[in-house]
Structures are given as structure tokens and as C-alpha cells.
Amino acid sequence: MHRSILIERENIGYEVEMKKQDMTKEQIKKELKSLFKSMDFVSKSFLNGKNITEKESRLFFNIYQQLGTAWEFLGLQCKHWEGYKKIKDGKEACKICGHIKGVDEFYYLIQKKGIKKIGMKLRPNSKKTFEDKRKAQIVNDTINFYGALVNVDVHNSYKSSLFGDKINIAAERSVSLKEDDIKCHIDRHLISIKMNKGRKKFGKKKYGGFPWEIKKKDLKNFPVIFDFDEKYRFLGLTILK
Numbered sequence: 001m002h003r004s005i006l007i008e009r010e011n012i013g014y015e016v017e018m019k020k021q022d023m024t025k026e027q028i029k030k031e032l033k034s035l036f037k038s039m040d041f042v043s044k045s046f047l048n049g050k051n052i053t054e055k056e057s058r059l060f061f062n063i064y065q066q067l068g069t070a071w072e073f074l075g076l077q078c079k080h081w082e083g084y085k086k087i088k089d090g091k092e093a094c095k096i097c098g099h100i101k102g103v104d105e106f107y108y109l110i111q112k113k114g115i116k117k118i119g120m121k122l123r124p125n126s127k128k129t130f131e132d133k134r135k136a137q138i139v140n141d142t143i144n145f146y147g148a149l150v151n152v153d154v155h156n157s158y159k160s161s162l163f164g165d166k167i168n169i170a171a172e173r174s175v176s177l178k179e180d181d182i183k184c185h186i187d188r189h190l191i192s193i194k195m196n197k198g199r200k201k202f203g204k205k206k207y208g209g210f211p212w213e214i215k216k217k218d219l220k221n222f223p224v225i226f227d228f229d230e231k232y233r234f235l236g237l238t239i240l241k
């Protein structure tokens with residue numbers, strides 16, 4: 001049984017998206033049973049096959065990965081109806097799909113080449129105001145991608161007592177990117193960039209203002225270039241580091 005090697009391997013395979021499908025318990029059991037048979041057959045041939053060529057080995061590996069994707073897809077639909085059985089290291093696995101108890105989520109298997117995709121674009125999906133953020137949350141997830149942190153936070157409207165009185169927080173989709181000490185935040189109303197230049201000394205107070213509110217001699221401290229067209233319509237800006 002070598003199925004466990006699959007979920008621990010990263011960067012290979014395919015993305016699996018959660019999809020609601022109404023397969024019955026019996027269907028899932030049957031599908032998983034024949035899937036496990038195929039996986040065992042492939043892993044046996046792949047790992048124990050004598051005189052196996054490199055090309056064949058690669059082929060078996062790819063088939064195994066694809067079976068693994070199917071396993072994960074079916075596993076997402078299993079409600080672990082028949083309980084868990086003890087396996088090694090004191091862990092417990094679902095009798096039907098092999099899901100390890102206490103492990104909240106499945107791993108994403110992402111293809112090594114090409115654009116990586118995890119999840120769909122989500123937006124607030126309810127007009128209701130929820131009791132708290134937890135109930136209003138649709139997704140709040142972060143990925144560390146080669147050292148850059150990307151967070152996506154999507155939630156419906158909810159009541160918050162963060163500022164003393166209960167106030168309603170509006171539904172929002174916000175995305176932030178953190179690279180070194182610079183954080184860029186985008187939501188429906190704002191794009192903000194924060195420079196946390198750790199080693200540089202800043203004053204204690206913090207001000208903000210439109211460019212026309214600031215004196216020209218002070219503006220010269222800001223390494224910002226505005227992009228605009230011939231009618232002075234704003235196109236973007238560049239900040240020199």
C-alpha cells in the first residue's frame with residue numbers, strides 16, 4: 001500500500017477543486033474500491049516491476065498521479081459514514097476513503113509546469129448581515145509563493161464589536177501581496193501600498209493628503225511618478241524604491 005506517498009508529494013499532478021456532486025455512499029464506496037485496486041496494481045508494477053525502463057516508470061508514475069487525483073476528488077465527497085480504523089502512529093483513517101482523522105484539508109496537487117491555479121474567483125454572495133466574521137467568511141487563505149505572500153479574504157457583511165459599539169462591516173473581497181517589507185492591498189474601494197522600511201527611522205506621527213494639499217517643496221520628498229494621458233486622466237503610478 002503506497003497511497004500515502006501521493007499526498008505528501010508536492011508540485012505534481014493536478015488541482016482538485018471542491019465540487020458538490022450528489023454521489024451516494026454506495027457509489028462512492030464502489031468507485032473507491034476499484035480505484036484502490038488500480039492504484040495498488042500500478043504501484044506494484046511501478047515499484048516492483050523488474051526490468052522496467054525509465055520511460056515505463058515515468059508512465060506508471062503519471063498514471064499513479066492521475067489515479068491520486070481521482071482518489072482525492074472522491075475523498076472530498078466521502079462523509080466517512082462507516083467511521084475510522086486505527087492505522088500506524090496512533091492515527092485513524094476513514095474505512096471508506098482513507099482520510100486521516102483530524103487532518104482538516106486535503107493537499108492541493110498542483111501541476112509543475114504552467115500557471116498554477118487554486119480555487120475560483122470568489123466574491124461576497126449574500127445580502128445578509130451575519131452575526132460574526134466567522135459566519136460571514138467565504139475564504140481567507142494565504143499562499144507563500146517563492147517567498148511572496150498572497151492573501152485572499154472574501155466575506156459577507158457581518159456585525160463587529162471591534163470598535164466598542166456594534167457596527168456592520170461591509171461585504172468585501174480583498175487581496176494583499178507582501179514582498180519583503182512592502183505590502184500592497186487591493187479591495188473594492190482602495191489600492192494601498194505600505195512601505196515598512198524597517199531600518200529607516202520614521203517620525204511617530206502619520207499624515208495623509210492629496211498631492212494638491214501638500215506643498216511643492218514637501219512633495220519633492222515623495223519618489224512617486226504619476227502616469228496620465230493627454231487629458232490628465234489618471235493611469236497609474238510608479239514608486240521608486
Ligand SMILES: [Zn+2]
Binds near residue numbers: 079081094097
Ligand atoms: Zn471517508
